Amino acid sequence: MSAGVELKDVSVTFGSFFAAKNVNVKIEGGEFFSFLGPSGCGKTTLLRAISGFQDPSEGQVLIDNKDMLGIGPNKRPTSLIFQNLALFPLMTVAENIAFSLEVRGVSKPERMKRAGELLELIALEGQGDKKVHQLSGGQKQRVAIARALAVEPKVLLLDEPLSALDLKLRQRMRTELREIQKRVNITFIYITHDQGEALTMSDRIAVMNEGELEQIGQCDDVYNNPLTPFVATFVGENNPLFGKIKDLSGDEAKIETSDGVFISSIDKSTNLNVGDEAISFVRPESLFMVKDGNDYKNKLSVKIENIEFEGNVKNFYASLYSGSKIKFSVANAIDTSEIEASSQIELCFDTSKSIILPKGALATE
Amino acid sequence: MKSLFFTQPFFQKNGKSVALFFLVAIVFWFIFLVIIPQLYMLDLSFRANIPPLERGGPKDFYTLEHYRHFVFGSKTSADAYNFVDLGVFGRTIIVSIFVTIANLAFCYPIAFYIAKIATPSTARLLIVSLIIPFWINELLRSFALRILFANEGVINNVLTGIGILDQGILFITYDVGLYTGLIYAYILLMMFPLYNAIESLDVNQIEAAKDLGSSTFRTHWRVVIPHAKPGIVSGCTMVFMLTVGALATPVVLSSPNTLWFPQLIYQWFNLNDNWSRGSAYSIILLIVSVVFVLTMMRIFKVRIGEIIR
Numbered sequence: 001m002s003a004g005v006e007l008k009d010v011s012v013t014f015g016s017f018f019a020a021k022n023v024n025v026k027i028e029g030g031e032f033f034s035f036l037g038p039s040g041c042g043k044t045t046l047l048r049a050i051s052g053f054q055d056p057s058e059g060q061v062l063i064d065n066k067d068m069l070g071i072g073p074n075k076r077p078t079s080l081i082f083q084n085l086a087l088f089p090l091m092t093v094a095e096n097i098a099f100s101l102e103v104r105g106v107s108k109p110e111r112m113k114r115a116g117e118l119l120e121l122i123a124l125e126g127q128g129d130k131k132v133h134q135l136s137g138g139q140k141q142r143v144a145i146a147r148a149l150a151v152e153p154k155v156l157l158l159d160e161p162l163s164a165l166d167l168k169l170r171q172r173m174r175t176e177l178r179e180i181q182k183r184v185n186i187t188f189i190y191i192t193h194d195q196g197e198a199l200t201m202s203d204r205i206a207v208m209n210e211g212e213l214e215q216i217g218q219c220d221d222v223y224n225n226p227l228t229p230f231v232a233t234f235v236g237e238n239n240p241l242f243g244k245i246k247d248l249s250g251d252e253a254k255i256e257t258s259d260g261v262f263i264s265s266i267d268k269s270t271n272l273n274v275g276d277e278a279i280s281f282v283r284p285e286s287l288f289m290v291k292d293g294n295d296y297k298n299k300l301s302v303k304i305e306n307i308e309f310e311g312n313v314k315n316f317y318a319s320l321y322s323g324s325k326i327k328f329s330v331a332n333a334i335d336t337s338e339i340e341a342s343s344q345i346e347l348c349f350d351t352s353k354s355i356i357l358p359k360g361a362l363a364t365e
Numbered sequence: 366m367k368s369l370f371f372t373q374p375f376f377q378k379n380g381k382s383v384a385l386f387f388l389v390a391i392v393f394w395f396i397f398l399v400i401i402p403q404l405y406m407l408d409l410s411f412r413a414n415i416p417p418l419e420r421g422g423p424k425d426f427y428t429l430e431h432y433r434h435f436v437f438g439s440k441t442s443a444d445a446y447n448f449v450d451l452g453v454f455g456r457t458i459i460v461s462i463f464v465t466i467a468n469l470a471f472c473y474p475i476a477f478y479i480a481k482i483a484t485p486s487t488a489r490l491l492i493v494s495l496i497i498p499f500w501i502n503e504l505l506r507s508f509a510l511r512i513l514f515a516n517e518g519v520i521n522n523v524l525t526g527i528g529i530l531d532q533g534i535l536f537i538t539y540d541v542g543l544y545t546g547l548i549y550a551y552i553l554l555m556m557f558p559l560y561n562a563i564e565s566l567d568v569n570q571i572e573a574a575k576d577l578g579s580s581t582f583r584t585h586w587r588v589v590i591p592h593a594k595p596g597i598v599s600g601c602t603m604v605f606m607l608t609v610g611a612l613a614t615p616v617v618l619s620s621p622n623t624l625w626f627p628q629l630i631y632q633w634f635n636l637n638d639n640w641s642r643g644s645a646y647s648i649i650l651l652i653v654s655v656v657f658v659l660t661m662m663r664i665f666k667v668r669i670g671e672i673i674r
Contacts, residue, residue, distance in 0.1 A: 053572060073576045080576045086569035090591045099587070100577035151577060 002029035002186040003064035003077060003154035005050060010059035012045050019045040021211040023059070027189060027204075029154075032181050034190040034198040036235065037208030038363065043191045046208075047157050050189065051080045063155060078155045079148035083163060085140055087132045093143055094119070094128030100151035118146040121180070138169050145180060155187040162197060174200050195235050199223065207231045209363075225267060225355065229279055232355070234363035238281040239326045242359070245276050253356050255280050258322040262298045264354040277359040284315065286353035287328035289336075289345055296348040302326060304343045318345075410645035431645030450629060450646075457626035458653065461608040464547045468555045468604050469597065471548065476559035477589065481568060499553060507546050507617035514542035514618070538620045546618040551607045555600040562596025563589065595671040602658050609654050626650055 005027040012020040020042040027033045035043040048054035049061055052073035061068045068076060079100075088096050095102075097118050098111040106114075112128070119125050122142035127135075135143065141161060148156055158177075162170045178201050181188045192198050198205045199219045206216045207230070215227045226232035229240070243257030253266040255278055264280040272278055290296065302318035305325075309315075313329040314336055320326055328347060330336050339345065376384040411427050419425060435454075438447030475495075479488045498506065513519045514536035521533030536542045566589060574584040590597070615625030630650070633643035662669070 051576060053576075073572070074578045074580070078576075080573070082569045082573060084567065084569055086567060086573035088570060088573075088588060091587075099574070099579070102587075103574075103577065103579040103583050147577070 001152070001154055004029045004031075004062075005155055005187060005189065006060075006062040006065075007046070007049075008060040008062065010046070010049060010056045010061060012042070012049060012054060013057045018042075018211045020049070020056075023211075023213055025206055025213060025216055027187060029064075029187055030185055032178065032188045032190065032201055032203045034192060034202040034205045035208055036192055036195055036198040036205050038234065039193055041208045042211040043193075043208050044159060045211075047080070047159055047189065047191050050155070051078050051157050052076045053080075077153055078157055079151055079153035080157045081144050081148050081159065081161045083159045083161060085144040085161065087140060087144055087147070089132050091132070092128060093124070093130050093132060093135065096132065096143060097128070097146045097150050099147065104151075114150060115146075118150055121149070121183070122146045137165050138173060141165065141173055142176075145177075149180075149184060153186065155189060156181075158188065158190045160192050160194075163192075163194070170197075177201060199235070205235075207235060209234070209361075226281070226357070227267070227269075229281075229357050229360040229362050232279075232281045232357060232362075237284050237327065239284065239287070239328075240362060241280040241282065242324075243278060243280065245272050245274050245278050245356070248272070248274060252351060253278075255356055259300060259320045259324070262354065263351045264298075264356045265352055266356045270357065272356070272358055278356050279359055280354050280356050282349045282354040284327045284329040285313075286349050287326070287347045288349070289330070289339075290348050291346075297351060298349050298354070300326070300347045300349075302345060302347055304339060304341055304345065307339070307341060318347075406644040407648060409641050410648050412641050414639045414641040431642040432649070434642060435646060435649060453624045453629055454626050454649070454653075456623070457609060458657070460544070460547075461605055464544060464608045465601050465605045467544075468548050468552060469559075469601060472552060472555040472559055472600070473597075476556055477563050477585075480560050480564040481566070481571070495553065495556060503550060504613045504617065506550070507614045510542055510546045510549070511537070511617055514545070537618065540618075540620050540623060543615060543618040543620070543623075543625075546614040547608050547611060550611065550614050551604045554603040554607065558596040558600040558603070559593060560596075562593035562599075566592045594665065595667060598662060598665060598667045598671075601661070605658065606654055609650065 007023050007025050010020055010023040011018060023046060035046060037043045045054060049056050050063070050068075052068065052071060052075075055069075063077060073080075088099065091099070094112060094115040098106075098115040101111045101114060115128055116125075119128055122145060124139060124142060124146075127139075132140065132143070144161065145156075162173050162177075165173060174197060177188075190198070190201065202219055204216065204218055205222055207214045207222060209230050215222055215231045217225075222231065223235055226235065226238075232238045233240070241255070241257050241259065241262065243255040243262075245253055246256045246261060247254035248266070251265055251268065252263055253272070254261055254263050257280070262280055264282075266272065287300075300320060302320055304316055304318050306317040307314060308317070310329075312332055314332060315327060315329050316339070318326050318328070326347075375387075378384075379387065410431055411429070413424060413426055413428055413430070415422075415424050434447065435450055436447060438444055438450070475491070479491050483491060501509075511518070515521070516533050516535060516537065518533075518536070520536070521530070524530040525533055534541075570588050570592070571584055574588045575581075579587070610627055611625065612627045612631060615628055619625055619628075626646075627650070630643050630646045633639045633646060
């Protein structure tokens with residue numbers, strides 16, 4: 001059983017500060033939906049508004065098409081997994097998992113049976129009598145999930161639960177969370193500042209900045225077609241090329257920058273006219289080196305400043321003629337041994353792999 | 366030298382002179398202010414009551430007479446047991462238990478409010494307003510309560526004045542004043558251990574319980590109270606010990622026909638000039654209260670280390 005969640009014009013204010021501002025989003029039942037944004041952008045506030053710990057100052061929270069106004073967190077069909085998990089340290093693992101059943105007056109044998117089933121779901125069979133502190137980080141994580149699922153919620157809310165884990169474990173837990181979500185088939189609403197986490201797990205994501213939703217969409221869509229400079233630079237990395245619109249034709253536009261004229265794609269909804277200030281964004285992986293760039297519309301000549309070996313890719317940090325910096329990545333499979341610091345090279349990019357957006361604030365991270 | 370090995374980190378951390386001062390001060394305090402006087406009292410409680418001049422003379426011998434007196438009473442009495450003293454003792458213990466429970470019931474909600482609900486500025490205000498009354502001497506506070514609770518006192522005058530009562534309630538005669546005074550006297554010693562214990566609880570634990578469907582009462586019962594248990598036991602121990610040994614409050618607030626056990630001890634020492642018997646009664650009170658507290662800790666499965674934490 002899953003339920004949809006809808007936020008209608010939700011605003012949450014603390015004094016004169018807007019933690020969330022006019023948020024409108026409809027999350028379908030059974031969806032894995034992520035709110036992605038930098039810390040302090042208001043995503044946790046939204047989660048608290050859905051779980052019932054925070055009443056919205058304005059607007060409505062609907063779960064399963066029912067207005068949740070005045071319904072406390074203990075009466076909503078949601079379960080929340082806290083950032084620090086908030087497992088009860090004085091109870092055993094099984095008692096933790098069965099707590100929601102205990103408070104509903106389910107008899108002890110039945111409770112323990114259900115706890116056993118859930119322990120099986122999270123692959124911790126027979127470990128119910130352990131104390132929480134005897135578990136490893138990943139096991140605690142799974143116990144928190146089982147505890148939240150015990151009450152059979154229609155919506156599971158997750159507040160950055162993976163942030164305390166080390167990288168390898170975090171990657172494994174991503175896959176595991178996704179699998180659990182498919183198995184129990186309920187709505188997951190996930191909060192994170194880690195775009196990798198959001199992109200790998202979610203059906204859809206909403207990118208948030210300063211209390212407002214910047215963009216909602218499928219992961220690849222948000223990555224490939226960002227609607228604002230913030231989204232372009234927050235979700236993945238992007239090189240901004242600042243300039244002025246010179247020409248507009250259909251889904252392409254010409255932009256004049258101090259490093260040359262480029263032709264990039266432009267979304268029809270983007271409201272730009274000739275002469276307006278704009279930015280063309282090119283991702284590091286969309287820039288490639290060419291010996292003779294004359295065949296390409298978009299050319300940049302750069303001077304390599306720094307080379308960083310990351311493993312699967314090599315990152316090159318270079319400066320343009322105008323002095324602005326640019327980053328590009330080359331797969332390690334390609335031989336780049338002849339390029340070294342202070343080499344002068346030519347870079348190209350496809351029109352379809354760059355996007356023009358109106359001038360606006362970038363993500364500063 | 367195991368003991369030296371044990372103190373070494375202590376010396377390294379604090380420097381030689383400071384560490385030495387601490388060590389000497391603690392040893393002095395413990396030996397001269399705690400152990401020696403208590404041992405002296407213990408010794409005195411087994412001796413015949415004689416003037417100091419006759420010490421070491423033929424009348425100075427060891428006896429269980431004072432302990433016998435507590436249980437069986439004066440040799441000339443017709444009663445089989447010392448009903449009066451035993452009664453005072455029993456009542457002191459039982460009332461102290463109830464005072465401790467009432468104190469806990471009163472302090473827990475306030476401590477929880479200050480620790481987890483109030484904004485920092487409200488919490489500070491509340492703590493200050495709890496502390497300030499204790500700048501006033503205990504005896505004066507008791508007299509103030511007596512003014513409130515006396516038969517012709519403030520409460521009765523107000524209640525009869527506005528016509529709620531025809532006649533004043535005998536608060537002092539029924540020891541209402543005494544119980545209130547005893548609860549109030551040691552409120553801070555309950556409040557601070559409780560506050561400390563509750564304060565260290567992660568708010569997410571409370572919210573998690575709530576999110577899982579727990580009612581407010583159950584959240585406290587299953588999450589907050591188990592976490593605060595060491596603080597609860599620590600507060601209860603201190604309040605119980607001090608209530609059982611209270612003197613000023615009962616002297617001022619108890620009804621004329623009831624006695625508090627320390628008053629009895631006081632009488633043996635000061636009015637009847639029988640230091641030996643007073644010592645014996647003190648030792649009895651000390652042992653019974655310590656045993657009582659240790660039993661309670663056993664029942665509630667709290668170790669002494671947790672309390673000191």
